[in-house]
Amino acid sequence: AQSVTQLGSHVSVSEGALVLLRCNYSSSVPPYLFWYVQYPNQGLQLLLKYTSAATLVKGINGFEAEFKKSETSFHLTKPSAHMSDAAEYFCAVSPEPSGSRLTFGEGTQLTVNP
């Protein structure tokens, strides 16, 4: 079964610093990968998804992720953190485009310090 592992349940950065949230996947076939963000008391919002067309994927709010097959990773980055980026971030995998489900990681809580 496909799965994702998010390294670090809590990440703390200063405002303006680089954000790096780690995600590794376990899949025997090329996966379809996603990053979602969840703000307090809200549902999840899609940040970006891996299409296999390009290894570097750009998403909303200045976030991007790089697919590295050799490392089975799909880490999320943002060059400069903003206070509004404080939220919980989830990496997720789907076995195929028409698959019925997403399998989520445990999540990483991002704190941005002034």
Next chain:
Amino acid sequence: DAGVTQSPTHLIKTRGQHVTLRCSPISGHKSVSWYQQVLGQGPQFIFQYYEKEERGRGNFPDRFSARQFPNYSSELNVNALLLGDSALYLCASSPRTGPWWGYTFGSGTRLTVV
């Protein structure tokens, strides 16, 4: 344009009771998926419905059931509630089956079982 609407937003139930959660998808979306998010964990897939047919079922007991109506709204039913059923229940709609086509999540129903 209205997003995904879930009702109620919060509710408290007693062990052994039954609960019904409701979801109205975005207009034009024919697929509804349900996820359970226990505090501190990532969401877990429960069901997906597309065109009123079940297209996927997660690893949940038979106490959990769902259905989709002709207007594509959906209900999630949980019987014989246990303390461990306390969670945020998220509904996601998409125009077609599968998360690839773009999940839009509702804000969820917070269920507390006492």
